[in-house]
Amino acid sequence: MDWQTTSEDTVPSSVVTDRARRSMLGKPPATGAWREGDPVGGRRFVTIDDLALESGDVLTKPRIAYETFGERAADDSNVILLLHALTGDSHVIGDASAGHATAGWWTGIVGPGLAVDTDRWFVVAPNMLGGCQGSTGPASLDDSGREWGARFPHLTIRDQVEAQARFADALGIDRFAAVVGGSMGGMHALEWAVTFPDRVERLAALSTTSFTSADQIAQNIVQIEAIHMDPSFSGGDYYDAPDGDGPYRGLALARRMALLSYRSPDELNDRFGRSWQSELSPMVGQGRFAVASYLDFHGNKFTRRFDANSYITLARAMNSHDLGRDRGGVETALQRVTAKSLILGIDSDRLFPPDDQRRIAQSLRPSSRFAPDTDDHRAKTEASGAVMVASEFGHDGFLIENEYVGKYLRALLEA
Amino acid sequence: MDWQTTSEDTVPSSVVTDRARRSMLGKPPATGAWREGDPVGGRRFVTIDDLALESGDVLTKPRIAYETFGERAADDSNVILLLHALTGDSHVIGDASAGHATAGWWTGIVGPGLAVDTDRWFVVAPNMLGGCQGSTGPASLDDSGREWGARFPHLTIRDQVEAQARFADALGIDRFAAVVGGSMGGMHALEWAVTFPDRVERLAALSTTSFTSADQIAQNIVQIEAIHMDPSFSGGDYYDAPDGDGPYRGLALARRMALLSYRSPDELNDRFGRSWQSELSPMVGQGRFAVASYLDFHGNKFTRRFDANSYITLARAMNSHDLGRDRGGVETALQRVTAKSLILGIDSDRLFPPDDQRRIAQSLRPSSRFAPDTDDHRAKTEASGAVMVASEFGHDGFLIENEYVGKYLRALLEA
Structure with a gap:
């Protein structure tokens, strides 16, 4: 062969x-x-x-x-x-x-x-x-x-x-x-x-x-809960949802939380600081911080390649370790x-x-x-x-x- | 006076x-x-x-x-x-x-x-x-x-x-x-x-x-998103919801995420380790880790004393600092x-x-x-x-x- x-x-x-x-x-x-x-x-x-x-x-x-x-x-x-x-x-x-x-x-x-x-x-x-x-x-x-x-x-x-x-x-x-x-x-x-x-x-x-460890278990658990909370999760049976709907928002949130644990504070701070994404200052309540846009982008992108139920299954497997x-x-x-x-x-x-x-x-x-x-x-x-x-x-x-x-x-x- | x-x-x-x-x-x-x-x-x-x-x-x-x-x-x-x-x-x-x-x-x-x-x-x-x-x-x-x-x-x-x-x-x-x-x-x-x-x-x-900092801003932002994602949040106008319903699940998740940032990994690990909450091992898919119960308890308790809109308002104010x-x-x-x-x-x-x-x-x-x-x-x-x-x-x-x-x-x- x-x-x-x-x-x-x-x-x-x-x-x-x-x-x-x-x-x-x-x-x-x-x-x-x-x-x-x-x-x-x-x-x-x-x-x-x-x-x-x-x-x-x-x-x-x-x-x-x-x-x-x-x-x-x-x-x-x-x-x-x-x-x-x-x-x-x-x-x-x-x-x-x-x-x-x-x-x-x-x-x-x-x-x-x-x-x-x-x-x-x-x-x-x-x-x-x-x-x-x-x-x-x-x-x-x-x-x-x-x-x-x-x-x-x-x-x-x-x-x-x-x-x-x-x-x-x-x-x-x-x-x-x-x-x-x-x-x-x-x-x-x-x-x-x-x-x-x-x-x-x-x-x-x-x-x-x-x-x-307890801390690592806990990080996985809050991410799982983010997916569970998405109403489109439908108890895990979302594959037949109309218009291809799925728990994308929950999965994106889980991913954003995970990304924060994957990078060090120093790196995020050096890279984004308090910079804004747009002309509008976040101080007036509408502008967005650059770090928020970064997390949103990667959270959303992730949902186009990963299955929410898989994420839960694998996070739980990690907790078994x-x-x-x-x-x-x-x-x-x-x-x-x-x-x-x-x-x-x-x-x-x-x-x-x-x-x-x-x-x-x-x-x-x-x-x-x-x-x-x-x-x-x-x-x-x-x-x-x-x-x-x-x-x-x-x-x-x-x-x-x-x-x-x-x-x-x-x-x-x-x- | x-x-x-x-x-x-x-x-x-x-x-x-x-x-x-x-x-x-x-x-x-x-x-x-x-x-x-x-x-x-x-x-x-x-x-x-x-x-x-x-x-x-x-x-x-x-x-x-x-x-x-x-x-x-x-x-x-x-x-x-x-x-x-x-x-x-x-x-x-x-x-x-x-x-x-x-x-x-x-x-x-x-x-x-x-x-x-x-x-x-x-x-x-x-x-x-x-x-x-x-x-x-x-x-x-x-x-x-x-x-x-x-x-x-x-x-x-x-x-x-x-x-x-x-x-x-x-x-x-x-x-x-x-x-x-x-x-x-x-x-x-x-x-x-x-x-x-x-x-x-x-x-x-x-x-x-x-x-x-960018890291602190990001922590607040994912917590805000947890509340926003709760369907009972209703765009922030949940006060007249029947049966006193409100975005308690989202607020509890935000609180759990926050608690993880408030304590050090060492403290959580020393306190909970991989211990289970019940007789049932989490390895079989139904038991719960003690750290999960701890976070759930404090997340849920928090919703009985704190308003979700306030949490968002204050987290955003923190980000303005x-x-x-x-x-x-x-x-x-x-x-x-x-x-x-x-x-x-x-x-x-x-x-x-x-x-x-x-x-x-x-x-x-x-x-x-x-x-x-x-x-x-x-x-x-x-x-x-x-x-x-x-x-x-x-x-x-x-x-x-x-x-x-x-x-x-x-x-x-x-x-």
């Missing part, structure tokens, strides 16, 4: 079951995640066996959408599993053409000659289970041909990683040269390294945490990791603050820590073993600080 | 006009801010002249509700103006009886023998203009006897301080021994010291800022301050972070800075001149860290 991404072979028949093919022929979900007989860009699909979830529910034949970049080595020695964050997808690099909602989200890191060099590595990037860019989620059709909506089962990070492991099985990949993820993708990457130590040679967990659950605590769980592990954070991250990364690094066996000596101007390996990047970009820094993130990722892959 | 608080003289006829008396006889606002012929607790009222606002609108005969504590000296040398934060009111100390929505909000600081010793000082605490605990706001009746609702004019911090100055005039107070405020009340206090330097002998500005506007910048404006000035912050404040207080202190004339030598375990006077308290309570620390806040306030009042 040729694993290269080609436009001629976006849906290998050998890995797409009839059921999955049928569901792809249903009406497109609100998100436009896939289209009848014409999958988005280089997206492919794998359908896995029925998945027993932690909740006790069973998800029948879930589908995982994915893209690959680079060429798979005959001995499978060069395969990297790349796991996206909450609102990312499999489209890691490439432009927004061919139906993709966005351009690639990590174009400064992945590609020929870049830190994750696709001339050398074969990168596999699945859309997480519960998402809305091709993998089975609440906007997918259930057995009866209706969108799941509110009936979609509760997922945990472990459920999602189990689905990813089955996905890897389906692709015939036993062991990854590296599992790489940031933020929610970092939760998956950590869970991989703890659950399947033998399948993970290297681990890069960026801007993430070993368990979702606790490496230590039923494993004797986080420290004990992290002792299972045998991968060479880069734990990297951004010092201004207010959503997953530096202590979260320090806790991970400190709990690893010393032999598993990849803690390079550094004398970089804005990055240092701390005593904990975590690499901390000084940046005003906050949580989003792992997607922006390509020079430093790339340098340490490259070093990990060469180690 | 006797300015002591007595239950017999809660509404001195000499300062309440007929118009104001009529408006008090109207139907009670949604907030229960006042009651026909039976004002809440020791609350009194002053009606001031028509107020020309920065927006160009004129507010006719606004009313200011207030309480006083202690005894006014014959020479007026002991009068302290105490200015509450966003959701506070004039009820600084005392219990929740006699119709007060809450017990006093600063009982650890103000009272006989306490830092603001009411055996010595006469404390005057007005409810801010636009509020919903007795002062004129969107829930008040306009000239036609209808609640203002969405038609209530846009207010700025300067409008509110102008109203407070007229209120002081009405009480015959030329000069305050101290003007004290935290958070939004700190914005008012700073504006007082800049606008009326001759009327302010001492200034205490706690956990506040010289201008509302910029000491430097039309004054050649913040630094130049703060040079006008002649008051002995205590600028105090909490190191874990993520809403008004320490740099905000440092900027204020640094911009004051050295002769105005009250920067005591400290060797306290958890408080220090920084090089900037600001006093920084080490606390995990975040922004709310100024309401909680009574030992340190009290110590420095007392020192200021004795200086």
Whole structure:
């Protein structure tokens, strides 16, 4: 089987079951995640066996959408599993053409000659289970041909990683040269390294945490409530609403709240200050501050590419994250990791603050820590073993600080 | 006139006009801010002249509700103006009886023998203009006897301080021994010291800022949007809704978002961690995290004492705050301050972070800075001149860290 991404072979028949093919022929979900007989860009699909979830529910034949970049080595020695964050997808690099909602989200890191060099590595990037860019989620059709909506089962990070492991099985990949993820993708990457130590040679967990804290849980909960409150949410069953109506306002508000936690105060203040959007002063009650326009724009834009039910499902999954659950605590769980592990954070991250990364690094066996000596101007390996990047970009820094993130990722892959 | 608080003289006829008396006889606002012929607790009222606002609108005969504590000296040398934060009111100390929505909000600081010793000082605490605990706001009746609702004019911090100055005039107070405020009340206090330097002998500005930053503006804007999105908001005209319906869900969401910015991540994490509220694990999709219950409880409770339109009006007023506007910048404006000035912050404040207080202190004339030598375990006077308290309570620390806040306030009042 040729694993290269080609436009001629976006849906290998050998890995797409009839059921999955049928569901792809249903009406497109609100998100436009896939289209009848014409999958988005280089997206492919794998359908896995029925998945027993932690909740006790069973998800029948879930589908995982994915893209690959680079060429798979005959001995499978060069395969990297790349796991996206909450609102990312499999489209890691490439432009927004061919139906993709966005351009690639990590174009400064992945590609020929870049830190994750696709001339050398074969990168596999699945859309997480519960998402809305091709993998089975609440906007997918259930057995009866209706969108799941509110009936979609509760997922945990472990459920999602189990689905990813089955996905890897389906692709015939036993062991990854590296599992790489940031933020929610970092939760998956950590869970991989703890659950399947033998399948993970290297681990890069960026801007993430070993368990979702009360503060992080709370941020997700208020965002979920914003969507619930939108009258167009209709209890989650909005897919048949007339005129394509949906809980866009609630989803946009959730996104605006999230954006505030993704950036640091300093960055927002330096960028916008108290500047106005128009000639009219906000002091007279009608003008708008520039920061308001920025948030509105990105909140609204987001609703054109993301499904509200997916957002809720994934935020709840994030809240389930606790490496230590039923494993004797986080420290004990992290002792299972045998991968060479880069734990990297951004010092201004207010959503997953530096202590979260320090806790991970400190709990690893010393032999598993990849803690390079550094004398970089804005990055240092701390005593904990975590690499901390000084940046005003906050949580989003792992997607922006390509020079430093790339340098340490490259070093990990060469180690 | 006797300015002591007595239950017999809660509404001195000499300062309440007929118009104001009529408006008090109207139907009670949604907030229960006042009651026909039976004002809440020791609350009194002053009606001031028509107020020309920065927006160009004129507010006719606004009313200011207030309480006083202690005894006014014959020479007026002991009068302290105490200015509450966003959701506070004039009820600084005392219990929740006699119709007060809450017990006093600063009982650890103000009272006989306490830092603001009411055996010595006469404390005057007005409810801010636009509020919903007795002062004129969107829930008040306009000239036609209808609640203002969405038609209530846009207010700025300067409008509110102008109203407070007229209120002081009405009480015959030329000069305050101290003007004290935290958070939004700190914005008012700073504006007082800049606008009326001759009327302010001492200034205490706690956990506040010289201008509302892009990040702070954004936090207010997403909270306003949460209220707007509630279908029961009805464009702000919800006072006649059947069954007393109102935008309680939106207001509760705004409050929950605000609470997250008021506390530090560490405090929330230490207090709640990942604990559950019930026997049911959140992992199965039905259980609730304890932090969710905490936020729900406080969000819902808040809606029983606060008016949604007031919340919007005050959040917008907060966004107007910029000491430097039309004054050649913040630094130049703060040079006008002649008051002995205590600028105090909490190191874990993520809403008004320490740099905000440092900027204020640094911009004051050295002769105005009250920067005591400290060797306290958890408080220090920084090089900037600001006093920084080490606390995990975040922004709310100024309401909680009574030992340190009290110590420095007392020192200021004795200086």
